[in-house]
Amino acid sequence: EVQLVESGGGLVEAGGSLRLSCAASGFSFRTTYMSWVRQTPGKGLEWVGRIKSKTDGETTDYAAPVKGRFTISRDDSKNTLYLQMNSLKTEDTAVYYCTRVKGGYSYAMDVWGQGTTVTVSS
Amino acid sequence: QSVLTQPPSVSGAPGQRVTISCTGSSSNIGAGYNVHWYQQLPGTAPKLLIFGNNNRPSGVPDRFSGSKSGTSASLAITGLQAEDEADYYCQSYDTSLSGVVLFGGGTKVTVL
Numbered sequence: 001e002v003q004l005v006e007s008g009g010g011l012v013e014a015g016g017s018l019r020l021s022c023a024a025s026g027f028s029f030r031t032t033y034m035s036w037v038r039q040t041p042g043k044g045l046e047w048v049g050r051i052k053s054k055t056d057g058e059t060t061d062y063a064a065p066v067k068g069r070f071t072i073s074r075d076d077s078k079n080t081l082y083l084q085m086n087s088l089k090t091e092d093t094a095v096y097y098c099t100r101v102k103g104g105y106s107y108a109m110d111v112w113g114q115g116t117t118v119t120v121s122s
Numbered sequence: 123q124s125v126l127t128q129p130p131s132v133s134g135a136p137g138q139r140v141t142i143s144c145t146g147s148s149s150n151i152g153a154g155y156n157v158h159w160y161q162q163l164p165g166t167a168p169k170l171l172i173f174g175n176n177n178r179p180s181g182v183p184d185r186f187s188g189s190k191s192g193t194s195a196s197l198a199i200t201g202l203q204a205e206d207e208a209d210y211y212c213q214s215y216d217t218s219l220s221g222v223v224l225f226g227g228g229t230k231v232t233v234l
Binding site for chain 2: 037044045046047050061062063097102105106107108109110112113114115
């Protein structure tokens, strides 16, 4: 079964850091592009960023609001995706989803985790 | 405010056809970038519904269809069912903003 399971969410003060993890199973993680998407309470979806496969250079790109503060990385030996979040702001409070990018479609996300909640207090 | 504009809500009776519009611009949909659609049932993670403008992943009923024309895209649901009550989001790529990937603001579909 194809599955993504996020962990690492929690409560953190503004200015603090948090690292989210996403354990992948049931597919070839190392050949797959991966993304993070967040959803603020009661609001819509916001793309956070994407990482390509190692074969394609593990290149990353990020949304403007998180660029320079968030870092996406991957450990293919552990089938795990990470999101390192630094200098957190209250507006980063959201449910964070780990997603698989559909092959052949650069940004379509065909598998989603259940999400992990990040709350940034002032 | 999202650069991809969707109506906040649409509604229809069971069996009816409803459409959800996603209006963009020349820097995203109009530039030829693919539009993808997601369905989010209450309390769950989003699910890919349509990819590449008009393709359904396996398991998605053919009641759902997507189209694109000019700077807009549409999602149609024919034969509306109670279980289709959910939030729907369009998504595309944009070249004018450093945000790169955009989602529409979402549309709540209510089955009357």
